[in-house]
Amino acid sequence: MAARKAKFFVGGGLFLAALAGLLVTGFEEGKAYYQTVGELRAMGPRAEGRRVRVAGDVVPGTIASEGEGKVRFEIEHEGSRLAVLYTGREPLPDTLVDRAQAVAEGHLLQDGSFEANHVQAKCASKYDAAYEETKTAPAAKPPAGRQATDG
Amino acid sequence: MHHLGNFSLMAVVVMCAYAVVASLLGVRKQSSQLVNSARRALIAAAGFSALSVAALLALFLADDFRFEYVASYSAAALPWYYKVSALWAGNDGSLLFWTFLMLVFAAACAISRRRDELMPHVVATLGGVILFFAYMNYWVCNPFGQLAEITAAGPIPFTPRDGNGLNPLLQHPIMAIHPPILYTGYVGFVIPFAFCVAALWTRRLDAAWIQNTRRWTLIAWFFLGSGILLGGRWAYVELGWGGYWGWDPVENAALMPWLTGTAFLHSVMIQERKGMLKIWNPGLVIVTYLLCVFGTFLTRSGIVSSVHAFASSEFAWRFLVFIIFAAILSAALLITRIKDLRTENELEAVVSRESGFLFNNLLLLAACFAVLWGTLFPVLSEAVQGEQISVGAPFFNRVNVPLGLALLLMTGVGPLLAWRRSSLDSLKRNFTVPLLSGVAAGVLLFALGMRHPYAILCFAMSAFVVVTIGSEFHRGVRARRAHRGGGYGTALFDLVQRNTRRYGGYIVHFGIVLLFIGFAGNAFNKDVIADLNRGESTAIGPWKVTLQDLPGGETPVYNWLGAQVLLSKNDEPVGIFQPRRQLDKATGQATSEVRRHATFQEDVYLVFSGMTEDGRATVHVYRNPLVRWVWIGAFVMFLGTVLTLLPNRSPVRRAEVTAAEGAALEAV
Numbered sequence: 001m002a003a004r005k006a007k008f009f010v011g012g013g014l015f016l017a018a019l020a021g022l023l024v025t026g027f028e029e030g031k032a033y034y035q036t037v038g039e040l041r042a043m044g045p046r047a048e049g050r051r052v053r054v055a056g057d058v059v060p061g062t063i064a065s066e067g068e069g070k071v072r073f074e075i076e077h078e079g080s081r082l083a084v085l086y087t088g089r090e091p092l093p094d095t096l097v098d099r100a101q102a103v104a105e106g107h108l109l110q111d112g113s114f115e116a117n118h119v120q121a122k123c124a125s126k127y128d129a130a131y132e133e134t135k136t137a138p139a140a141k142p143p144a145g146r147q148a149t150d151g
Numbered sequence: 152m153h154h155l156g157n158f159s160l161m162a163v164v165v166m167c168a169y170a171v172v173a174s175l176l177g178v179r180k181q182s183s184q185l186v187n188s189a190r191r192a193l194i195a196a197a198g199f200s201a202l203s204v205a206a207l208l209a210l211f212l213a214d215d216f217r218f219e220y221v222a223s224y225s226a227a228a229l230p231w232y233y234k235v236s237a238l239w240a241g242n243d244g245s246l247l248f249w250t251f252l253m254l255v256f257a258a259a260c261a262i263s264r265r266r267d268e269l270m271p272h273v274v275a276t277l278g279g280v281i282l283f284f285a286y287m288n289y290w291v292c293n294p295f296g297q298l299a300e301i302t303a304a305g306p307i308p309f310t311p312r313d314g315n316g317l318n319p320l321l322q323h324p325i326m327a328i329h330p331p332i333l334y335t336g337y338v339g340f341v342i343p344f345a346f347c348v349a350a351l352w353t354r355r356l357d358a359a360w361i362q363n364t365r366r367w368t369l370i371a372w373f374f375l376g377s378g379i380l381l382g383g384r385w386a387y388v389e390l391g392w393g394g395y396w397g398w399d400p401v402e403n404a405a406l407m408p409w410l411t412g413t414a415f416l417h418s419v420m421i422q423e424r425k426g427m428l429k430i431w432n433p434g435l436v437i438v439t440y441l442l443c444v445f446g447t448f449l450t451r452s453g454i455v456s457s458v459h460a461f462a463s464s465e466f467a468w469r470f471l472v473f474i475i476f477a478a479i480l481s482a483a484l485l486i487t488r489i490k491d492l493r494t495e496n497e498l499e500a501v502v503s504r505e506s507g508f509l510f511n512n513l514l515l516l517a518a519c520f521a522v523l524w525g526t527l528f529p530v531l532s533e534a535v536q537g538e539q540i541s542v543g544a545p546f547f548n549r550v551n552v553p554l555g556l557a558l559l560l561m562t563g564v565g566p567l568l569a570w571r572r573s574s575l576d577s578l579k580r581n582f583t584v585p586l587l588s589g590v591a592a593g594v595l596l597f598a599l600g601m602r603h604p605y606a607i608l609c610f611a612m613s614a615f616v617v618v619t620i621g622s623e624f625h626r627g628v629r630a631r632r633a634h635r636g637g638g639y640g641t642a643l644f645d646l647v648q649r650n651t652r653r654y655g656g657y658i659v660h661f662g663i664v665l666l667f668i669g670f671a672g673n674a675f676n677k678d679v680i681a682d683l684n685r686g687e688s689t690a691i692g693p694w695k696v697t698l699q700d701l702p703g704g705e706t707p708v709y710n711w712l713g714a715q716v717l718l719s720k721n722d723e724p725v726g727i728f729q730p731r732r733q734l735d736k737a738t739g740q741a742t743s744e745v746r747r748h749a750t751f752q753e754d755v756y757l758v759f760s761g762m763t764e765d766g767r768a769t770v771h772v773y774r775n776p777l778v779r780w781v782w783i784g785a786f787v788m789f790l791g792t793v794l795t796l797l798p799n800r801s802p803v804r805r806a807e808v809t810a811a812e813g814a815a816l817e818a819v
Contacts, residue, residue: 007501012513019517022550023524030546034529034539053541067763069680069771089678090392091760091771094320094742105543118543 032105037080040108047108054082054105054114058121060098075102088117095121153218153295156206159199160293163250163285166196170278178271186271190261193274196281197258200251207244207294211237217310220244220294226316226737228707236327237317242451243294245330249447250284252331253338257281260342260367269360272349280341283473291466316737319709325385333378333405337443339371340408343415344440347433351484356491361419361432366796368436372412373792379405380785391743391758393678393773395781398547403526404446407519411439414515417508424570425505426495430485431512433492437481442519444474449526500572507565514558521550556608559667562660563589563616566623584622589615609671613664620657620664627654648800658791665784672753672777680760682767683714689772694755695719696772699727709733711744714759714768718748730759730770754778 032051040047040054056075063073071086073096084104086092096102096119106116170192177185207220211234216222224240225233239245257277264270288294299306320326343364350360382402383395396402415435421427448470498505525542532540567581593611601607624643631642647654681689681696688697700715713729731744748755756773763769 004498004501008498008506011501015513015517019521019550019554022553023521026521026546026549027528027542029549030525030542030544031540032543034533034541065761065763065769067682067767067769069760069769089680090394091743091758094391094740097740 037075037077037082040082040114041080043108048110049107051107052105053103055101055103056082058096058098058100058102063096063098073102075104083113084116084119085113086116086119088119090118092119093121097121152206152209152213152215153297156203156210156295157289157293159203159206160247160285160289160295162199163196163203163254164282164289166192166199167278167282167285170196171275171282174271174275174278186274189274189278190265190270193254193261193278193281194258196285197251197254200254200285203288204238204248204251207247208235208238210295211235214314216312216314217297217308218294219296219298222298222311222314224315224317226314228313228737229317229322230708232327233317233322236321236330239330239334240317240321241294243292243296245334246284246292246451247288247294248331249334249338250281250288252334253281253284253341256339256342256367257345260345264363267363269346269349269353269355269363272352273345276345276348276352277341280345280477287466287469291469313737316735319733319735319738319740319742320389322708322735323385323389325381325388329378329381329385332374332381336371336373336375336378337405337408337447339367339374340412340436340440340443342367342371343436347436348481348484351433351488354488354491356429356488358419358423358426361422365419368412368416369792369796372409372416373789375405375409375412377785377789379409380781384782387778388745388747389742391745393676393756393758393771393775394673395778398522398525398544400526401450403522403547404449407522407526408439408442408446410515410519410522411435411442414512414519415439417515418512421505421508427498427505429492429494430489433485435512437478437485441474441478441481444470444477448474502568502573502578504565504568504570504573507561507568511558511561511565514554514561518551518554518558521554522547525550552605555667555670556605556612559609559612559616559664562663563612563619566657567619585615585618588618603674606671606674609667613668613671616660616664620661623657624654647794651797651799652795655791655793655795655797658794659788660791662784662786662788662791665780665787667784669777669779669781669784672775672780675776676773678771678773680769680771682763682769684767689770691772691774693721694772694774695722696757696770698768698770701768702729708737709735712759712762714770716757716770718755718757728757730757732759732761749779751779752776 032053034053034055035043035047037054037056040052054075056077059074059076059081063071065071066085069089069091071092072083073086074081074083076082082104084106086104100121103120104114104116105118105120106114109115170189172189173185173192174189177183177187177189210218210221211225212231214221214225214227214234216225220241220243221237224237224244229237237244239248260277261270261274264273267273298309298311300309346360346364350356379402382405386392386397387395415432418428418432418435422429422432448467451466451470498509500506525546529539529541532538563585567578567585569577589611592614593607596607596610601610624646627646628639628642631637631646632639635642635645637645677691679689679691681687683689683698685698685700688695690696695718697717697719698714699717701712702715703710703712705711711731711733713731715727715729717727718725725748728746728748730746733742733744734740735742743758743760746757748757753774753776756775758771758773760769760771
């Protein structure tokens with residue numbers, strides 16, 4: 001009885017230890033710090049080699065293909081700009097267009113530019129705001145309050 | 152039309168509230184009339200909910216752009232079927248649809264299980280849960296809101312000439328069925344949850360609630376799994392990054408309840424047979440349902456950044472309050488019933504079917520925990536350290552690949568273990584052939600030059616599990632023929648018919664093996680990116696891709712440019728393909744239309760990524776081995792699940808069932 005319980009505890013303990021080991025090593029391998037363009041700039045050389053996710057809006061007109069899937073673009077957040085060179089293997093998301101909200105994952109290079117191997121751009125379901133700007137010049141709807149009742 | 156929509160929504164709120172109150176009052180006053188009226192109110196709510204969905208649908212089909220939701224997600228030029236699917240393209244409409252599906256389940260349950268003694272409390276629970284969603288539909292994210300222009304004189308109704316258009320990525324046949332199927336899975340778990348709460352509430356804590364909800368759970372589980380795989384299929388054929396799973400928070404949100412739901416489907420077997428795990432099982436159902444709601448919340452709240460999450464919205468905190476409230480209430484219910492949930496049996500041996508199930512549960516929960524941890528890590532690290540740290544695909548793969556392989560192994564090991572305890576003799580007898588097959592497969596692959604350790608493990612285990620499943624069928628057939636004679640085919644048919652649950656389960660397991668074979672193919676993915684002039688080519692392995700032409704054209708919805716390529720294998724032409732870039736007119740968004748040459752061995756996946764400055768076409772070619780087996784595995788799982796849902800053709804069992812039904816009738 002006691003021996004059987006002990007077996008279960010030892011087995012369970014080993015299992016949990018293995019799981020913890022996986023979680024820790026996986027974490028070290030996959031972690032990336034989320035920073036704004038400004039924060040990344042402020043870190044200076046300390047940021048080199050650190051895996052970072054940095055978010056900003058794509059500066060219009062800066063997306064340029066370098067060939068073989070490499071793409072340059074600039075992102076901007078609260079006045080700070082960052083030049084990004086995308087070198088990843090996946091094709092860039094189709095949602096990466098001028099003014100899109102992009103998240104670039106990669107690391108800062110010595111010259112102050114950013115090499116990304118993974119880029120996300122916010123899905124177009126979220127493009128209501130852009131729609132307001134581009135397609136209907138006058139403010140088309142009340143910003144927050146909803147006219148849920150009869151109109 | 153929107154008046155009808157709003158009226159129906161209000162009616163759903165009223166009916167659900169009535170269902171809760173009348174049901175509980177009916178129990179207290181022992182009035183079967185009141186209880187019945189509560190049940191009918193729930194059915195009526197389903198009707199009204201259908202009306203509200205129909206009203207929104209009518210607005211979409213009529214291109215009524217006075218309405219913000221319609222203007223945001225549709226456009227006049229869209230074909231009618233995408234106008235229909237635009238219904239669930241955004242937050243408000245999809246939540247409306249969500250409530251509707253939940254009510255369909257609730258009503259179906261209220262009709263088919265009307266004599267169940269747990270029914271009053273089931274109705275109250277369902278009513279309470281749906282009341283929350285109905286409240287959200289009407290007050291917080293009402294899809295019938297109209298556009299207005301704010302002027303000095305106050306808001307004036309405003310109708311844009313055309314709508315915003317549907318995100319072109321969502322203009323895909325799979326996207327017309329993926330959300331409804333996934334949502335059906337999400338909401339379906341409300342039924343086992345409601346029965347579980349009702350059983351705890353009334354302290355009727357035998358396995359009846361589990362048996363009575365088995366099919367509901369299976370259906371929800373099946374839809375959730377299919378929804379996840381369809382989502383993967385959509386990502387694969389539409390998003391153009393060559394893969395089908397990216398550990399995106401929204402994907403994870405759906406995976407988590409599927410994992411705990413899978414654990415539940417297994418662990419209930421121990422409770423039914425042995426009366427064990429009586430606290431564990433209600434716990435699992437509660438956790439699964441809460442994860443379903445949490446997944447909805449995760450998708451819509453924007454608390455974790457995700458490629459396809461809906462906009463962050465003001466309802467996030469309301470959802471969170473609901474989840475916490477439901478969690479506390481269910482936990483309290485469970486804790487106060489612990490005394491009544493004493494196990495009827497103890498685990499007898501380490502090597503037994505019971506501990507096999509237990510280990511399976513442990514693995515599934517560990518995987519769920521890892522996914523939850525990784526998904527929420529950015530939020531947690533920010534709260535604790537003030538620094539947002541995210542963990543990407545490497546984390547999820549590192550943790551979940553070994554767990555997945557261990558689970559795969561258990562699909563083979565579990566059925567070979569005897570209940571109570573497995574003797575050394577039976578272990579030898581059962582394991583020798585499958586184990587040798589697995590080892591042989593591994594050695595063979597190594598000899599053929601395969602060096603990826605996880606891939607070899609995966610294929611070896613697949614061989615082991617397939618042989619196990621085959622021998623289970625074979626043994627059953629042999630026993631049947633010894634008993635009743637007849638041909639192999641008839642005996643097999645007879646066998647499966649007599650125990651659909653067991654043999655359907657094996658077929659689901661076989662589907663899982665095929666899935667894993669497809670997953671293992673990922674270890675060997677290769678790709679090449681090339682900038683090509685007309686007539687130039689690029690090669691990957693035996694495949695050669697030659698750019699022939701760059702045609703272009705226009706439809707009412709989009710402009711397109713294609714890269715027409717000739718695909719050849721070992722210099723033998725295979726076919727002409729035309730991956731495209733499309734520019735959606737309404738949204739101004741570009742999408743890639745990928746083209747695939749799919750075989751059982753591998754997919755050649757062609758993406759036209761764009762033009763370089765000097766006018767060359769950038770073509771991205773992927774070789775994705777074994778991907779097709781993922782979809783085949785999904786289909787086999789579908790067949791297996793259908794089989795487990797079929798009733799057994801066993802006279803003995805039928806007698807048992809009628810006896811049980813008779814008892815239930817008397818109780819009412």
